[in-house]
Amino acid sequence: MSNPTPLLSVRNLKTYFDLDEGQVKAVDGVSFDVQPGQVVGIVGESGCGKSVTIKSVLRIIQPPGRLVEGEILFNPDNGGGQGPIDLAKFDPNSKQMRAIRGKDIALIPQEPMAAFSPVHTIGNQIMEAILLHQPVTKKEARQITIERLREVGVPSPQDRIDAYSWELSGGLRQRAMIAMALACNPKLLIADEPTTAIDVTTQAQILNLLRNLQQQHNTAIIFITHDLGVIAQIADYVVVMYLGRVMETGPVDDIFHAPQHPYTRALLESIPTIQSAPREPLPTIAGSIPHPFNRPPGCPFFPRCPDFIPDTCNAQTPTLQPINQRQSASCFLYHDEAEEN
């Protein structure tokens, strides 16, 4: 199977935070690809570095954080034109980087409540996203904004455009946020836990909306969540993260039906299914996530791993390798490729 050129190819990305107490290796060698029009779900427990990964891709990591190494190959023309550009080489505030941010790669942030300024109308903020990247007049930008709001299902958008974010319900606010992200027809949409803060019904509506929009515009999406149920509903391809590293990647069906990495398996066992016996405690993953300053040597998961191989897993760090036709895993159960040193 020959893949088309990926829209985004993240290679060995490392982002560290230099704090007074020590260095936090929030993202420590993450690699994954996003194909054009594909929905990639990044899943992992809270604190495993999902947000830092995508902020690094957008180059909006602020000090004390810094991108230490890695490549972020972005290919908006799909092979044509100039070929992939390495976003990691740009200055974060450079014109080139800003021209891509918000236009080709857009973000739906984790907290829609706080991501709008409370003293500017949502219309003002959505129009701003349009005016930054498109040669249109204010009037035209307003028209586009109303169109976008209508598209994401905001009722009477011609009135709501002048509303403040705190006048909207959680669901509408999230829709307005999606309208803002889609304002410039991005090639890649990054949604950072967009449904965590809203109730289940609204959550389902928002997921539906994203799915529909994605199909209409053929936008690629990186969908971040700690909720495997949400991944099952929306993703084509899954990236499982643990402690700043990728444990396993693969198509969504394989990840759910044939998980390979012990961490993926543990994660799947800890979610309730229709078959789970009622009032039986769900299995939880043994142990707890190590403190970021205190990461184990070797595979980050070995202290909690049921398949721990002594003297191997705690001595060397496995790299992400293809282990069958579709899946890749960083695990010595399947290969013995370790990181150097």
Next chain:
Amino acid sequence: MLQYIIKRLLLLPFLLFIFSVIAFALIQAPPGDFVTSYIAELAAGGSAVEQAQIDALREQYGLDQPMTVQYVKWITRILQGDLGVSLDWKKPNAELIGERLALTLLLGLFTFIFTWAVAIPIGIYSATHQYSALDYFFTIFNYFGIATPTFMTALVVMWLAFKYFGVSVTGLFSPEYIDAPWSWAKFMDLLSHIWFPMVILGLDGTARLARVMRANLLDELKKPYMEMARAKGMSEWRLVMKYPVRLALNPLISTIGWYLPLLFSGSVIVATVLNLPTIGPLLLRALITQDMFLAGIIILIYCGLAIIGTLISDILLAWIDPRIRMEES
């Protein structure tokens, strides 16, 4: 919005009444009255005063009548535009206050503009360059500004100016213009003098405002809307000015109204030290000599400005912050 302003305006007369009562009570509070201190002064000068004359004075000014009557007489005359006569200066109060009031407000306006023009950029720079060398410099400077009493700064600078440059930086005019009628030359002379008291009076406020601005902005810079604005591809400078600076200024703008009475009173001590022809020293003297009609008028103007200042603050706040506007309507 309009409704909100009208609501505030309706409150005005009521507040003014309360403040006028307080002002009147205040000037009545010290034991004795003007006549007592007038007699004491005359006696000190060697001339005896006859009881008949004393009684005549007391009656003339209504000092022998009950408080309420005195208050009503006082406030009625003020409302009719008659500010009365200063017993101490033997001059109409309106004349005494008039020019000083204008000079006070002018100096206050200059000080205010100076304070904001200097403090806000410093606050923005310090917050956006937290822990840089200049940020540390400004922080230390601000601590000095706040910790040193203003009159002390005034004295030190005056002394330095006199010792090393042989210039006197007191007053608002050169000697030849002090009693001269207003002219263009006198106005220019005023401008060439006003910067010094402006800087001295403004230092403390500048230091405080810069500190508050820095703290407010640091809070705002951590908000998630910053990340969102960056993700949209805004340039750092533009987004800082549009979102966090605007939000950090909100609570400060709402305090602008409070400057009004402060500007008016200025610092009595500094004005006295610098020999400024402003209201502060006049009020001080009026209080010492129990020149109650003059003191009363000044205090009343002060209260009036405080009320207007609060009104301005409320309106500004509602104007710049849609959340307040919404709550009130």
